Amino acid sequence: MLAAAPATKVDINEAPLTPVTDFSFIPVADPVLGSDEKEALCEVIDSGWITMGERVQRFEEDLAKIHAVDETIAVNSCTAGLHLILHALGIGPGDEVLVPSLTFVATINCVLYVGAKPVLVDIESLDNPLMSLEEAESKCTERTRAIILVHYAGYLADLPAWKEFADRRGLLLIEDAAHATGLKEVGTYSVAAALSFYGNKNMTTAEGGAIIASDPDLRDRMRKMRGHGLTSGTFQRHNGSGPGYDMIMLGFNFRMDELRAAIGIVQLKNLEAWNLKRRQLTNLYRALLEEYVPEVVVPFDENTTSSYHIMPVILPGDVDRSRVIKSLRDAGIQTTIHYPPAHLFSYYRERLPSVKLPKTEEYSERELTLPLFPRLNDAHVERVTQALAKSVHCE
Template identity: 65%
Template sequence: MLLVSAPILGVPEKAALSQVIDSGWLTMGDRVREFEQAFASMHGARDCVAVGSCTAALHLLLHALGIGPGDEVLVPSLTFVATANAVLYVGATPVFVDIESVDVPLISVAEAEARCTTRTKAVILVHFAGYLPDREQWQRFARLRGLHIIEDAAHAPGLREVGTFGAAAAFSFYGNKNMTTAEGGAVIARDPDLLDRVRLARGHGMTTGTHQRLNSRTPQYDVTMLGFNYRMDEMRAAIGLVQLQNLQEWNEIRRIIAVLYRRLIADRCPAIVIPFSEPRTSAYHIMPIVLPRYASRQDVIDELRTQGIQTTIHYPPVHQMTFYRERFPGVSLPQTEDFAERELTIPLHPQITSAAAESVVAALAAALKTGALKAGAQRGTAA
């Protein structure tokens, strides 16, 4: 099966894990700190905080910014559910905002303006598929309203622009991301006080960690806030240090494959829309396409699967999921819903060859041809 995403793991990662096991120190030690410094340096930041997941990163950021009950946070519905969940974790209310268009499936500034109230305290910008929104536009929007900008950068590691939009950025190192630590995440914040609050809350609000106390004169510590258990362990940090060395090269390979896909699809499947037709900065995390209205997405999925090609969907809209639909009834986001009904994600990762990309597009073309014939037959029967 040609997978939508696939981690690249090998001998260097195994060696790094063995070194951690041989050291006898498994959590929150020198490797976590080294990984934090290396990841921050790649993004032009002074420091960062490594955590257990991107969900944890988002929760910690909202908590550290003092967002809570009675507050509202603008979020896209075209995202993984964790983006909205984190808002609920702090007792605030997620306010779902439509995307710009099928071509630009990023949260819309105009729609965000329409949904702002006196209770709005922040906006979470999701860098969908690895593509960045207009930074200056969003900074003007937030500055005029006194809002915090939080970047959900799960799809965009390795871009130096990430973490410069506003208060902070949250990253994911899940197994299907551009680089992985299996589970894991990180926070980049330019304000050192904000980063300190995140770091403190990561480990139960404790003033020192176990590794720090090992190397100090006293085992005493204090707890100065209500915190969480969102630490990263040494094994994940060790994998991350190896992966980080390859991230820029892997992102470049993703870019090359994405360019090839665009050329092949334009030639063989012109009815398919590929979002982000205008150039913009990206980490090329996934390859979303939008099928023509006459095509049955399930038929296309089934046809590609018979050819040994996995596909998936990014994303079922959060506002239409049972949990959120019951709590926030009546939400209508036409652009998001149209995009989500026709979006299909095809394989994109550094192990994709040009021949594999050509086979994916050939299978797409065949599936669409079958779909067009079916649609024509149905129209003829109806006539």
């Protein structure tokens, strides 16, 4: 696995981290939004220009600097980003795309949107719940065109190994980096990567996403495709390029608006500090879980590069997870599950019958996601851990 990034010198106290004041309930995720975001939204409204314009361009530039790339392409969701990548690469009917079942359904749906067939792949292990390279190799056929890696929970897959596999097989490597915003490794080995800024992500624009791609020709196609395949946008025409335009390819309405971009510009200023706080909280969880309830396992090697998007743990096999969830809820602590196995959903079972992924199924039966967000403090983490230990030991 890729080594963890060296400790940053960012001062987390510089970011607006107002502590949670409602100690009666700890949510599993909580966006950091405040007066700066409100002011940014008011400036957009006062400007009279609310669709894709100068702020979207500024947001793309600021995001590119954080990821150390030439350009990024803002879109209205990570789902749109993945769809756009697949479409722009020409993946379609007759093609197969390797994708994990341990993911949000959008990853798989995007393959179906372009008419291709998703081939669902098991995870490597309970300790490393990322798509198995060995099983991916066994599921390749002459129709396999691409791989969509998912950096589950913010933990990077072994990108050099997947790149070698993709090159050897002549496949296109794509990253679903919805959980990994802020990690500079994203997009460095793949043909393209999609990011998410949904409300529960490490930074948010409410809805929104972005694409990283190294090929300028591919970026140009996707920029046109996100706006109906037109040669110019409304803002460019408004600024004097003339009222005329042409449609040169089939496109979509995947644009980001100025309001979301304005929030994103503010959020990006704090992303590095927030990710550092997530790392510190995760390390504290690891230490306290080992102390209070060592039978609960935290997946991933602690040195794996991560944005620390969520805090998944694996309950002992003989523990009733539904009872633990209720017990924690009664204690004022929200939890959730990341994710139910996609291949067991009714829609996919009808279209992809007989898929059996035993490691994914066991992981999904035992996984529980604990609260993790920048406004948590050490006392909150200790409260969650002690409540979890009490619930597990009362089984």
